[in-house]
Amino acid sequence: MTIVTVLGFVLLGIGLWGMLTRKNLIKIVIGFSIMDTGVHLIIVSVGYLWGRTAPIIDKAVPQAQAASRVIDPIPSALVLTAIVIGLAVTALMLSYAVQMHKTRGSLSIDDFRLPARKQGEA
C-alpha cells in the first residue's frame, strides 16, 4: 500500500517540522509522538501484501495455505512493541519537561540557554 507509506512519510515530516520549529516543550513532545505514528505506519505498510489477511490461523486460513494467504507478521510484531515503548519514552520526555518547567517557570526552550539566566519567579 504505497499510499500509506506516503502518508507515513508526510506525518514523519510534519512531526519533524513541529519538533524543530516549535518553542514550547509540550509541542515538541507532540511533534515526536506524531513522528512516531508516521514511522509505525511506514513499517506496517511495508509488511502488507495485496489482498491478504491477518496472520491468524483459523477456519478461514487453514494451516496448509497460510504462507499464501497471510501478511508478513514481522513488521506487525515490531510495531506492536514499538508503540508501547513510544508511550513510555513520551512519558519520560514529559517528566523532563515538567522538571524543566519547575526550575525555570517556563516551557519555552528560549529560556533554557546556558549560562542559566535566572527567570523571575512567577
Next chain:
Amino acid sequence: MSSVEIFIIPIGLFMIAGAIIAIYQKNLVAAIVSSGVVSLVASVIYIVLAAPDVAMTEAAIGSALTTVVFLYALSRIRRQGGSEND
C-alpha cells in the same frame, strides 16, 4: 486505484489536518487532543492493512493513554505556576 485506497485518502487527509492542528494550535489541551485523534485514526488504517494486533495497541495507547499522560503532565505544569506558552 482500488476501493481500499480511495477509502484511505480521506482518512489520510484527516490525519494530516489533525497533525497540523496539533502542531499549530496555541491551546495546548486542543493540541494534545488533536494528536490523540491522529493516533486513533491510525488504528483504522492498521485494520485496513490487516494488522489487528497493532490496531488494538494503537487504539488503546495512542488515543487513551498518551492523551492521559500528556494531560497529567500539563495539569502538573499548571499547578507549578509560571507560564505554559512559548
Next chain:
Amino acid sequence: MIKRLLILVAIALFGLMILPLVTQLTPFTQLTPLATRYVEGGSSELGAANLVTAVVVTYRGLDTLGEVTVLFAATAGVGFLLRRRAGKEEEAAAHANSANDETAAGSSMPSPFSEILSTGSVVLFPLVLMFGAYIFVHGHLTPGGGFQGGVVIASGFAMLLAANAGRKLNHGVLLVVESLSGAFYVAMGLLGLVLAAGFLDTTFLPLGTLGQVFSAGAIPIIYSLVGLKVGSELTNILESLRK
C-alpha cells in the same frame, strides 16, 4: 527567519533522502523467506494460531525481553524524575490538604468529580481488568496479547484515577507484581534453555491442539507475565505523573 529556512532545507534534504524509498518501492507480492519460515513454523512448531504472537514471544523473544527492559528503564526514569524531589512538597501539600481530606473522609465517596464517572468507574473497573486478562490469556489465539492486555489494564487504572483524584494506588503491590512478573519471564526463558532448544524456547510444555486455550507450550504463560508487567509499569507511569 534564517533559522526557519535552515529547518526547511534540512527537511527537504530528508525528503530527498527518502524519495527513492517511495518512488522505487515495489510492494512485495510474496512473503520473504524469513517470514515464510515464521508463518509455516509458527503454527506447526509452536502451536500458536496468532502468528504475530509466535514472532513476538518466541522467534523474536529476546527482542521482546529487551523492549520490556527499555520499558522498565523508562518507568524507573519517570519515577526518579518526578518522585525524588517531590518528598518535601508532598508533605506540605498533604498538610495543606488535610483539612479538605478530613471533610471528604466524612462522606462515603471522597470524590470532587462527576458522580456518574465515579459510580461508573466502580462498576466498570473489574470488567476492564477482566477484559485485559482475557486479552493476554488468549494472545496466542486471537488478536491481542500481553502488550494489548497490559495497556487495557492500565487504561482501566487511568479511568479509576480520573474518577477519583484522591485515590492512592498501592505502590508496593505494583512494584511486587512488576518485579515478580519480570523475574518469572526470565525464569521461563531459562527453563527453555534447560528443557528445550534455547533461551526463550517455549516448546518445553506440551503444544496441545491448535486453537485451544491450553496450547502453544509456554506462550500463554510468558505473554500473561508480559501483560502483568506492562500493565503495572504503565500504571506506575500514570501514578507518578499524576501527583
